[in-house]
Amino acid sequence: MKVLFQLRSDYRKNPAGDTVQLLGTAQALQKLGVQIFISADPHIELSEYDLVHIFNATRASDASMYIENAKRQKKPVVLSPIYWNMQKYLEKQDANSMALRQWEEHQPWRSQLLKDCDLLLPNGQLEMDMIREDFQINTPYQVIPNGFPEEYLTVDETLFREKCPGLPDQFVLSIARISSRKNQVLLARYCYELGLTLVLAGPINDPSYFEQVQSYSNVIYLGTLQGRLLASAYASAKIHALPSWFETPGLSSLEAGACGAVVLSTDQGSTTEYFKDMAVYMNPFQEASLKTALETSLDFSPEPLTNHIRHNFTWSKVGELTLAAYETVLNTPSV
Incomplete structure (x- = not known):
């Protein structure tokens, strides 16, 4: 064919x-x-x-x-x-x-x-x-x-920790293009308020928006990550956050969940269909819901969702x- x-x-x-x-x-x-x-x-x-x-x-x-x-x-x-x-x-x-x-x-x-x-x-x-x-x-x-790529399952956090020394044991990761639709400014603000390091990676779609994101001192931008290094970043993160205005369901959320990170996701789109009650959700139309979701994610177990994604997606x-x-x-x- x-x-x-x-x-x-x-x-x-x-x-x-x-x-x-x-x-x-x-x-x-x-x-x-x-x-x-x-x-x-x-x-x-x-x-x-x-x-x-x-x-x-x-x-x-x-x-x-x-x-x-x-x-x-x-x-x-x-x-x-x-x-x-x-x-x-x-x-x-x-x-x-x-x-x-x-x-x-x-x-x-x-x-x-x-x-x-x-x-x-x-x-x-x-x-x-x-x-x-x-x-x-x-x-x-x-x-x-x-x-998600099955080869990601053979990768642990070692490679990412070697390439990016000095990161705290627990940090928030967000893999997405840098644009207002992905809502990184709000994510940066609430991570800053909670004392959390935010690691971003992805192409910059909107340079002026990127400047707003970088105005927060807790933000580390790594450019675009691919392959084993990307999988290792997922495996290193405590939380992967994608507080977008909508996702169907967000490929980086799937990948991060498969690699063992807690998934914090928008509730707009088809996200709940994929992740059910095994992820932490926020509503982009209610800004404060992101802060609550971040706090919840710190004590949330990724294991049920990791097993679910590996089996089904x-x-x-x-x-x-x-x-x-x-x-x-x-x-x-x-x-």
């Missing part, structure tokens, strides 16, 4: 969760014998591919061009929407912002592409429920969760579910 993956055109220049999901899914499928090709060309010739898999409906302009190209060439299309309604978050930031107007203007565009694909692969049932609420569509779907399982979804589409007679 030959499958073409398509994602927003800047997915390598500005990597985010959708980039990780695409690459993790690709590697898992390749281990199952599927040939995966990646292209951001909206006019690519598709004759050699059995199916097109598009990631991220939020960036509607790119996704719409990809699906139009696939339909024109009569190729089946599956879509991983990675969708959550951003309106409340954007209104909180600035009710008159251009970003909010653009979000609202692009909703009909998103609606059309969600209707036009052959199968939706949301990361959770809660994500699919929101899609149906926002767009009233009846496109078939299959929930395909996100995953490996990339290999994601690959098996995705391949089964492909086979369903390819074996369904076209109308």
Whole structure:
């Protein structure tokens, strides 16, 4: 089977969760014998591919061009929407912002592409429920969760402690791109008030926002971490905090939980579907809830969630579910 993956055109220049999901899914499928090709060309010739898999409906302009190209060439299309309604978050930031107007203007565009694909692969049932609420569509779907790299399980804290000596025994880690959507300024403030060291890593999406984060003396920024060093950082941390405005469910939360950190997560998005009562939650619309969550996390056991994630959310399982979804589409007679 030959499958073409398509994602927003800047997915390598500005990597985010959708980039990780695409690459993790690709590697898992390749281990199952599927040939995966990646292209951001909206006019690519598709004759050699059995199916097109598009990631991220939020960036509607790119996704719409990809699906139009696939339909024109009569190729089946599956879509991983990675969708959550951003309106409340954007209104909180600035009710008159251009970003909010653009979000609202692009909703009909998103609606059309969600209707036009052959199968939706949301990361959770809660994500699919929101899609149906926002767009009233009846496109078939299959929930395909996100995953974590199984090789992380062979890594302990040694490497990170060697690379970053002097950190306290207990610190808060947050792996995410630096942007207001991830809420690091609030995290830095409450960590500072509680006397906790906050270690951040990830690309800087918003330099002015990054300056606000760095104004707190308890913050240590390490750039972007990858591979074994990233896994070792997770294993070293007492708490991994992702107090975002929403997550579906936050790949770094999954990875950190698998490596043994207490997961402190936003309650907005599909997080509770993944982590149930085994994580500590905060509500980004109630700022003080983050301080309470940090205090709770200090005495919270990570073990139940670690076992739950390791059993249910490996990339290999994601690959098996995705391949089964492909086979369903390819074996369904076209109308």
